[in-house]
Amino acid sequence: MxxxxxxxxxxxxxDNELVAQMQDDLYDGMIPEVTEGTQxxxxxxxxxxxxxxxxxxxxxxxxxxxxxxxILFVPEVLQxxxxxxxxxxxLRPILAxxxxxxxxxxxxxxxxxxxxxxxxxxxxxxxxxGAGFEVVDLGINTDVDQFLHAIDEHDPxxxxxxxxxxxxxxxMGVVIEELDKRDMLKDLPVMVGGAPLNQEFADAINAxxxxxxxxxxxELAKAIVGKNR
Ligand code: B1M
Numbered sequence: 001m002x003x004x005x006x007x008x009x010x011x012x013x014x015d016n017e018l019v020a021q022m023q024d025d026l027y028d029g030m031i032p033e034v035t036e037g038t039q040x041x042x043x044x045x046x047x048x049x050x051x052x053x054x055x056x057x058x059x060x061x062x063x064x065x066x067x068x069x070x071i072l073f074v075p076e077v078l079q080x081x082x083x084x085x086x087x088x089x090x091l092r093p094i095l096a097x098x099x100x101x102x103x104x105x106x107x108x109x110x111x112x113x114x115x116x117x118x119x120x121x122x123x124x125x126x127x128x129x130g131a132g133f134e135v136v137d138l139g140i141n142t143d144v145d146q147f148l149h150a151i152d153e154h155d156p157x158x159x160x161x162x163x164x165x166x167x168x169x170x171x172m173g174v175v176i177e178e179l180d181k182r183d184m185l186k187d188l189p190v191m192v193g194g195a196p197l198n199q200e201f202a203d204a205i206n207a208x209x210x211x212x213x214x215x216x217x218x219e220l221a222k223a224i225v226g227k228n229r
Contacts (some may be wrong), residue, residue: 009021010033010036010037010040011040015041015044015046018037018040018041019037019041019054019055021033021037022034022037022038022055022056022059022087023055023058023059023062024059025037025059025083026055026056026059026060026063026080026083026084026087027059027062027063027066027080028079028080028083029076029078029079029080029082029083030083031079031082031083031086032086033083034056034059034083034084034086034087035083035086035087035089035090037055037087038051038055038056038086038087038090038091039090041055042090042091042094048091048094048095049095049215051087051091052087052088052091052095052123055087056084056087056088056091059080059084060080060081060084060119063077063080081119084119085119085122088119088122088123088126091126092126095126095127095129095130096126096129096130097130103132103133103134104131104132104133104157104222104225105133105134105156105157105158105225106133106134106135106136106154106155106156106157107125107128107133107134107135107136107156107157107158107159107160107221108136108138108147108150108151108154108156108158108159108160109121109124109125109128109135109136109137109138109159109160109161109162110137110138110139110140110142110146110147110150110160110161110162111139111140111141111142111161111162111163111164112141112142112161112162112163112168112169112171112172112175113141113142113143113144113168113171114141114165114167114168114171115140115141115162115163115164115165115168115171116140116141117140117162117163117164117165117194118139118140118162120162120164120193120194120195120214121137121140121160121162122137123214124160124162124193124211124214124217124218125137126214127214127215127217127218128217128218128221130218131218131219131221131222132222133157133158133218133221133225136150136154136156138150142161144174144175144178147159147161147175148178148182151184151188156188157189157224157225158188158189158190158191158221158224158225159179159188159189159190159191160190160191160192160193160211160217161175161190161191161192161193162192162193162194163192163194163196163197164194164195164196165196166196169194169196169197169201170205172192172205172207173204173205173206175190176190176205176206176207180206185206185208189208189209189224190207190208190209191207191208191209191210191211191217191220191221191224192205192207192209192210192211193210193211193212193213193217197210198210208224209224
């Protein structure tokens with residue numbers, strides 16, 4: 001099927017059919033189609049958060065299930081991740097510009113050492129920008145020295161860490177311990193998040209806050225900054 005044909009078909013679908021098709025296209029790692037579907041929904045007046053959650057995040061959830069069950073493998077999942085990023089590229093300016101305030105504070109964020117998952121972290125960063133934070137994104141595979149260096153350089157209001165693997169989430173505790181040793185924790189709230197985490201884990205490693213998802217995390221971040229003012 002040519003791009004042109006796919007183009008016409010996507011535009012002809014009703015909203016429910018289009019969302020289902022976008023989830024299929026995300027599964028198949030079809031970057032232009034997912035990007036185009038995102039644009040069509042936005043053009044039809046869909047809220048950016050709805051596009052994100054109903055089409056992209058839900059599509060990635062399905063990918064995750066088949067990855068877990070050995071039906072999809074790393075190269076395919078990587079393609080799906082890239083397709084998701086295509087859609088997110090269109091949503092980013094909308095989500096990041098939804099705030100009326102200028103900077104409410106700096107939020108340093110990174111995916112911890114040993115972990116290269118960055119889609120969730122990027123989403124959290126976008127929502128924080130939308131909430132008025134200046135976001136310093138340290139990227140993936142971030143070790144304790146990189147976090148410390150960034151804190152020194154940017155004097156953030158909040159430090160955020162993301163982990164998607166059960167094997168990398170304990171590293172968040174390593175970073176927090178190091179901050180504690182340097183007596184930095186009392187002035188620097190730490191937010192942790194990522195699919196395998198929960199409140200119990202966050203409490204166990206002495207994190208200030210657990211962010212369950214991107215929307216909740218930006219609400220929590222605003223509340224923390226409000227309280228510390
Ligand atoms: Co990976 N992977 N992966 N993977 N991958 C998972 C996490 C896994 C659950 C899949 C599965 O088995 N079902 C599994 C982990 C199992 C475990 O730890 N028990 C897994 C595995 C095993 C692996 C490898 C080890 C596979 C291998 O090589 N054999 C490998 C590890 C590489 C490494 O990191 N060292 C690997 C590699 C990859 C890809 C590179 C192929 C790709 C990542 C691409 C990328 O990120 N650029 C990938 C992907 C895409 C996934 C799944 C399918 C999707 C993750 C995702 O993007 N979700 C994932 C399965 C799943 O989670 N369902 C899986 C969508 C995203 C929006 O959600 O990231 O949860 P999430 O973020 C949410 C919240 O968690 C929260 O807000 C976000 C938005 O609402 N949040 C925060 C996240 N960070 C936050 C920080 C906060 C606050 C909230 O405050 C600071």
